Amino acid sequence: MEHSAERVVDTVKADRRRVLIITALVAIPLIAWTLTQMSLLSFGTQILNGLSFGAVLFFLASGFTMIFGLLRIANLAHGGFYLMGGYVGITTTLVTGQFWLGLIAGGLAIMVLGVFAERVLLRRIRGLVKPEVLLTIGLTFVIGDLSLAMWGGDPRTVPLPGYLKGPIQIGDSFFYPKYRVFVLGLAIVLAAILFYIDRRTKIGAIVRAGVDDRETVAALGININAVFTIAFMFGAFIAGMSGVIGAGFLALLPGQDFEILLFALVVVIIGGLGSLEGAVLGAAVVGLIDSFAKALVPELSFFTLFAPMAIILMIRPNGLLGKAP
Amino acid sequence: MNPLRALSLTRRVQLALLVGALVAGMVLPHVVSSFILRLVTLALVSALFAMSVDLMAGYAGLVTIGQAGILGTAMYGVGYVASKTDGGIALQITVGFVAGMTAAVIFGLMAMRSSGVYFILITIAQGMIIWGLASLLVNITGAENGLPGIRRPVNIESGFRYYYATLVVVLICSLALFVVVRSPFGHALKGLRGSETRVRMLGHNSAFLKFYMFLVSGFFATVAGILLVYLNEFVNPTDVILGASALPVLMAILGGIGTLIGPFIGAFVIVFLRNWVSLRVDRWQTLMGLTFILVVLFAREGLVGAVSAWWHKRIDGRDGGVSSVLHEPEKREAVLSESG
Numbered sequence: 001m002e003h004s005a006e007r008v009v010d011t012v013k014a015d016r017r018r019v020l021i022i023t024a025l026v027a028i029p030l031i032a033w034t035l036t037q038m039s040l041l042s043f044g045t046q047i048l049n050g051l052s053f054g055a056v057l058f059f060l061a062s063g064f065t066m067i068f069g070l071l072r073i074a075n076l077a078h079g080g081f082y083l084m085g086g087y088v089g090i091t092t093t094l095v096t097g098q099f100w101l102g103l104i105a106g107g108l109a110i111m112v113l114g115v116f117a118e119r120v121l122l123r124r125i126r127g128l129v130k131p132e133v134l135l136t137i138g139l140t141f142v143i144g145d146l147s148l149a150m151w152g153g154d155p156r157t158v159p160l161p162g163y164l165k166g167p168i169q170i171g172d173s174f175f176y177p178k179y180r181v182f183v184l185g186l187a188i189v190l191a192a193i194l195f196y197i198d199r200r201t202k203i204g205a206i207v208r209a210g211v212d213d214r215e216t217v218a219a220l221g222i223n224i225n226a227v228f229t230i231a232f233m234f235g236a237f238i239a240g241m242s243g244v245i246g247a248g249f250l251a252l253l254p255g256q257d258f259e260i261l262l263f264a265l266v267v268v269i270i271g272g273l274g275s276l277e278g279a280v281l282g283a284a285v286v287g288l289i290d291s292f293a294k295a296l297v298p299e300l301s302f303f304t305l306f307a308p309m310a311i312i313l314m315i316r317p318n319g320l321l322g323k324a325p
Numbered sequence: 326m327n328p329l330r331a332l333s334l335t336r337r338v339q340l341a342l343l344v345g346a347l348v349a350g351m352v353l354p355h356v357v358s359s360f361i362l363r364l365v366t367l368a369l370v371s372a373l374f375a376m377s378v379d380l381m382a383g384y385a386g387l388v389t390i391g392q393a394g395i396l397g398t399a400m401y402g403v404g405y406v407a408s409k410t411d412g413g414i415a416l417q418i419t420v421g422f423v424a425g426m427t428a429a430v431i432f433g434l435m436a437m438r439s440s441g442v443y444f445i446l447i448t449i450a451q452g453m454i455i456w457g458l459a460s461l462l463v464n465i466t467g468a469e470n471g472l473p474g475i476r477r478p479v480n481i482e483s484g485f486r487y488y489y490a491t492l493v494v495v496l497i498c499s500l501a502l503f504v505v506v507r508s509p510f511g512h513a514l515k516g517l518r519g520s521e522t523r524v525r526m527l528g529h530n531s532a533f534l535k536f537y538m539f540l541v542s543g544f545f546a547t548v549a550g551i552l553l554v555y556l557n558e559f560v561n562p563t564d565v566i567l568g569a570s571a572l573p574v575l576m577a578i579l580g581g582i583g584t585l586i587g588p589f590i591g592a593f594v595i596v597f598l599r600n601w602v603s604l605r606v607d608r609w610q611t612l613m614g615l616t617f618i619l620v621v622l623f624a625r626e627g628l629v630g631a632v633s634a635w636w637h638k639r640i641d642g643r644d645g646g647v648s649s650v651l652h653e654p655e656k657r658e659a660v661l662s663e664s665g
Binding site: 068072074076121124125128129130131133134135137138139140141142143144145146148149255258259261262265266268269273298299300301302303305306309310313314317318 | 388390454462614617621622651
């Protein structure tokens with residue numbers, strides 16, 4: 001059958017691209033190392049910095065890409081979700097003294113906001129792609145400005161519990177912040193959970209079917225609107241939580257909503273919209289590029305992000321692991 | 326025989342409004358305060374900028390939220406020569422123009438093969454990266470401190486004269502855009518909005534078409550940037566933030582997307598609304614966001630569409646008006662010639 005032959009060709013191509021991204025993951029640090037002859041210790045530090053920043057980006061991009069895959073909404077308010085979730089988490093942690101409560105409060109607050117956005121605002125223009133994007137931009141302005149009114153313009157960080165403070169010792173002379181290692185671990189756990197849900201559970205099967213053909217899923221008697229809302233809730237929850245997690249080592253300040261959104265966008269543009277795997281690989285690539293660029297050419301650190309994105313877009317307009325529109 | 330009689334009532338009213346607006350534009354500086362005149366000048370520049378966005382968003386159906394990247398690069402080009410070298414006005418404008426068009430070329434090359442949501446995301450990233458460079462390249466852009474020491478050309482230095490200079494440039498550009506959207510190129514752009522597949526079937530290369538669209542739209546954004554930098558006599562990263570790219574989109578939608586007069590009206594409404602609000606409360610961003618949400622949800626055809634629908638219902642009894650360009654549902658197209 002012609003159709004399945006195309007499928008095979010697609011799979012082979014996707015495999016080739018996967019190899020390409022993983023090669024990039026190995027090549028970026030190696031090239032940076034040969035270029036600068038940095039010591040092994042600072043080289044290791046840069047890799048961990050890149051991967052832990054990539055972990056925060058993955059939290060954000062995974063929700064973004066899932067909402068896009070299922071609802072076909074590019075939710076640009078994700079950056080605003082991150083910022084406000086972080087602020088809520090900081091305040092909760094300060095009041096209760098519990099970091100974990102802050103983490104959950106940040107996620108829950110944004111989940112409520114997300115449900116409001118999905119059920120009250122976005123549902124009115126369901127399926128109208130451009131208005132949906134513009135609406136989420138408007139929402140980001142409101143969220144960002146109200147956050148500024150409530151939490152002020154000074155950089156804020158979340159107070160960490162004692163067991164996450166300070167450095168961790170690896171070997172004799174290598175010290176690295178415990179918290180960043182914790183974030184990296186958390187991202188691996190989340191990725192594992194998401195992959196498990198996606199590949200092995202019924203809800204994952206429904207979501208994957210919904211990505212391919214939502215009309216058929218609805219015709220099979222599944223309440224697709226409820227699935228949409230749950231997906232949006234979940235994506236918003238992770239985004240709010242990622243703000244609290246990020247606030248542990250990246251200070252929150254006004255304007256960061258758009259800055260972190262840009263990084264998340266580059267992750268999904270490189271990885272491909274709607275692809276969970278693309279989000280994992282894209283986040284690692286972007287985190288590493290950012291980390292080494294900041295260490296080597298701090299003034300050009302945005303440009304180093306721009307160049308690979310430009311090249312990928314010219315060759316593959318839908319990202320490396322994205323599906324054809 | 327009066328040639329005006331050959332025109333329909335609608336055309337005659339439109340003509341009268343246009344002449345009225347022109348006359349008002351000519352006599353305005355003699356009537357209003359210099360503060361209001363400055364706002365009107367800003368609104369004119371914003372209108373030109375919003376029209377450049379509308380050419381993409383309204384005519385070709387490709388929404389860009391990175392156009393301030395082109396406008397801002399032109400501003401920085403002028404500002405760099407004025408602030409860091411002793412180049413004269415001619416050199417300033419030349420460098421500003423080349424800088425803006427270079428940005429347009431690069432943006433175009435990156436985005437020309439994409440459409441729909443991907444196009445929006447790419448243009449956002451482009452605009453944001455210009456902002457990142459503006460904030461980080463201290464030696465060239467002065468980062469947050471911006472580039473001071475930009476002065477208007479001597480013979481149009483006063484706000485009064487600068488207004489007339491802006492008016493003339495914006496009118497010429499509007500006329501040029503009027504010609505562009507009615508040219509075969511303009512119709513091909515509108516074709517992109519309807520169906521990219523069909524445009525390709527008719528023998529156009531849709532990627533090249535989008536690239537040319539970036540050049541034409543970028544030209545007008547560049548001109549707007551040069552006008553803006555001399556109006557403000559300053560440039561810093563706030564000129565290229567995401568809000569600066571989103572604002573012309575809001576102006577176009579509020580006024581009436583897919584028309585040339587819409588962005589004009591939207592620009593005047595937004596500029597004066599912003600000024601009115603900013604004098605009272607410090608929450609302009611919230612209001613801008615809310616306006617975005619409300620316009621997208623409820624005022625789909627914009628002010629021009631609303632007025633036009635009301636007029637046609639009253640005069641012709643037909644249910645005319647502008648159909649919403651933005652709210653056309655995305656068509657699922659068969660992909661004809663896409664290969665890895």
